[in-house]
Amino acid sequence: MGHTHAARRGKLGVLVADRGYDAVLVTRLVNVRYLTGLASSNAALLVRADGTALLATDARYAGTAAKISPDLETLVERAVALRLTGLAAESGIGRLAYEAHDVTVERHAELTTVSEGIELIPFGHGVEELRKVKDEDEIAMLARACAITDQAFDDVLSSIKVGVTEREIAIALERRMVDLGADKPAFDSIVASGPNGAIPHHEPGGRQFETGDLVTMDFGALYDGYHADMTRTVAVGHVAHWQKEVYDLVQAAQQAGIDAAVPGAETKDVDAAARDLIVAAGHGDDFPHGLGHGVGLEIHEAPLLGYDKTGRLADRVPITAEPGVYLAGRGGVRIEDTLVVRTAGPEILTKTTKELLVV
Amino acid sequence: MGHTHAARRGKLGVLVADRGYDAVLVTRLVNVRYLTGLASSNAALLVRADGTALLATDARYAGTAAKISPDLETLVERAVALRLTGLAAESGIGRLAYEAHDVTVERHAELTTVSEGIELIPFGHGVEELRKVKDEDEIAMLARACAITDQAFDDVLSSIKVGVTEREIAIALERRMVDLGADKPAFDSIVASGPNGAIPHHEPGGRQFETGDLVTMDFGALYDGYHADMTRTVAVGHVAHWQKEVYDLVQAAQQAGIDAAVPGAETKDVDAAARDLIVAAGHGDDFPHGLGHGVGLEIHEAPLLGYDKTGRLADRVPITAEPGVYLAGRGGVRIEDTLVVRTAGPEILTKTTKELLVV
Numbered sequence: 070m071g072h073t074h075a076a077r078r079g080k081l082g083v084l085v086a087d088r089g090y091d092a093v094l095v096t097r098l099v100n101v102r103y104l105t106g107l108a109s110s111n112a113a114l115l116v117r118a119d120g121t122a123l124l125a126t127d128a129r130y131a132g133t134a135a136k137i138s139p140d141l142e143t144l145v146e147r148a149v150a151l152r153l154t155g156l157a158a159e160s161g162i163g164r165l166a167y168e169a170h171d172v173t174v175e176r177h178a179e180l181t182t183v184s185e186g187i188e189l190i191p192f193g194h195g196v197e198e199l200r201k202v203k204d205e206d207e208i209a210m211l212a213r214a215c216a217i218t219d220q221a222f223d224d225v226l227s228s229i230k231v232g233v234t235e236r237e238i239a240i241a242l243e244r245r246m247v248d249l250g251a252d253k254p255a256f257d258s259i260v261a262s263g264p265n266g267a268i269p270h271h272e273p274g275g276r277q278f279e280t281g282d283l284v285t286m287d288f289g290a291l292y293d294g295y296h297a298d299m300t301r302t303v304a305v306g307h308v309a310h311w312q313k314e315v316y317d318l319v320q321a322a323q324q325a326g327i328d329a330a331v332p333g334a335e336t337k338d339v340d341a342a343a344r345d346l347i348v349a350a351g352h353g354d355d356f357p358h359g360l361g362h363g364v365g366l367e368i369h370e371a372p373l374l375g376y377d378k379t380g381r382l383a384d385r386v387p388i389t390a391e392p393g394v395y396l397a398g399r400g401g402v403r404i405e406d407t408l409v410v411r412t413a414g415p416e417i418l419t420k421t422t423k424e425l426l427v428v
Numbered sequence: 429m430g431h432t433h434a435a436r437r438g439k440l441g442v443l444v445a446d447r448g449y450d451a452v453l454v455t456r457l458v459n460v461r462y463l464t465g466l467a468s469s470n471a472a473l474l475v476r477a478d479g480t481a482l483l484a485t486d487a488r489y490a491g492t493a494a495k496i497s498p499d500l501e502t503l504v505e506r507a508v509a510l511r512l513t514g515l516a517a518e519s520g521i522g523r524l525a526y527e528a529h530d531v532t533v534e535r536h537a538e539l540t541t542v543s544e545g546i547e548l549i550p551f552g553h554g555v556e557e558l559r560k561v562k563d564e565d566e567i568a569m570l571a572r573a574c575a576i577t578d579q580a581f582d583d584v585l586s587s588i589k590v591g592v593t594e595r596e597i598a599i600a601l602e603r604r605m606v607d608l609g610a611d612k613p614a615f616d617s618i619v620a621s622g623p624n625g626a627i628p629h630h631e632p633g634g635r636q637f638e639t640g641d642l643v644t645m646d647f648g649a650l651y652d653g654y655h656a657d658m659t660r661t662v663a664v665g666h667v668a669h670w671q672k673e674v675y676d677l678v679q680a681a682q683q684a685g686i687d688a689a690v691p692g693a694e695t696k697d698v699d700a701a702a703r704d705l706i707v708a709a710g711h712g713d714d715f716p717h718g719l720g721h722g723v724g725l726e727i728h729e730a731p732l733l734g735y736d737k738t739g740r741l742a743d744r745v746p747i748t749a750e751p752g753v754y755l756a757g758r759g760g761v762r763i764e765d766t767l768v769v770r771t772a773g774p775e776i777l778t779k780t781t782k783e784l785l786v787v
Contacts (some may be wrong), residue, residue, distance in 0.1 A: 169533040
């Protein structure tokens, strides 16, 4: 992977040069990981316009850094950003870009104490933009995370029955994913049953499933840094007419969103493809969130798909498509896949059936 | 708990008034939780000098907010900080403090677009300072988290044997804590065996325990928002002379640190009480981290205990005491308790034996 990370730093260097900066100070930890392979809770990276770089991390991670990036010059230092900024000043860097969406006002004031002669310039979300289009190695990790997620759903499905609690199913899904090779769950799992299904981010609790419940499960595996994200809604015992109607609507909307997710599509148009169906059915107000989001080293990352979002999709951009309809006091339905936007058509990574299962 | 949170906001209001501000915009989510009870991934709180407050959170958390803080005025809004700042400007607030250690440079620039006529002033870590001294309800939560941690250790101890992997024990500890009532693990558990014990933050992997290993386990339960933190080091099969020597040293240093943790003590002196013993034994360079840290709604919070830290302990401040000695290539020992600094003497919340157990 060493050459992969060096190539990414090279691309970032080009971006830095294009914008007329001498270097960029990368402080967002997930961006440092993307550019070096190092998952550290304290690290920063200076990438120069020529693509060369200097990593700083503290003693706890020094050994790992040396193993992962033997060719990358690395400083062992606790005050990582401060030290790199000081070194940049000493080495004659004049225009230093920094991640203004990560650096706090307090940290920025610290940096200015060592940045004499340097102009500190907000870089914007340049690294996040680079991260949007994944390479095939990254997509393979995501696919593995999604395969674990599918298998866990399949293995736990028979445990969903009257009397079992939301929390028990959440724990069962999470444990099964780890047993199947996940590092851990990609995020806190949601299991929302009956009326709780009307709460998009319901925290699984002690409510026991009852006959006639819809149960929405939103969960995923983390595999080697990459996050799977899947939601399925199943019915317990039997399905009421209104439940089937809402389910079919959400499923049709999800498919319309997936069909619209082609390279070059405006993100707001992809959202609209799904949303228009839900609005037309009179449920516009019951779908209060965006259609989906990018996934990768973060569970939520660029691009965001929503009616008020801008930007275009591209080949090899993994996203989720997750419309939902939430009816206060009654319940809800959400259906979500992780998929990759491809020139050849969307590649769905979560392969669990979207038929309405009655358990 | 409603009156508890109102009382905390009242104390914060006094602090705001004392400093001559009209209000403070609290954006650190853990601080919002402390002041309202609401655990949200998107919330902000405006606390005025008179202790009155206005909460903002998005639609996902509106129901929970209404349930937890029925008496607290709440806005349902996605751009929480921006909206509260705009309202502050409209309501004639002139001097608005904000959390400059949380607000990014990018976010600050956004806030200035709606803060005409307002002076935005860094507030420092005022809420974190208030959070240092816990009330007895908080200490009860911590004690429960620590009791779960103790019980999980006791239940898993017999599984530590030759051939078992670090990861298997980490997973067993985490699952047992959840089965015993933890919300989830308080942090990613560390299980470091044999030579891996020399890495303070080793990530548990596939290494199988061997006879003669020391195994260091650093883990804890999260209970209702409060974090337990405990480390124990055990020996597999038998104990070499050097291992026993290092163990006894770390144990003595830990006890010296605990004994020094009295109300009024300088944090650096508490660190020194433990560190001096380790330095005197010739292992100063093998103890490369601070003695401990505050624990509560965060796993690491104020006060930090280290040779270069300032500040004084007080009655009802929970901290950890966790000295370690790490010998590259050979292994390491760390012993850690969560305890509460008390006028009547330290209250140790993690009660697992610190005798060197041979399993």
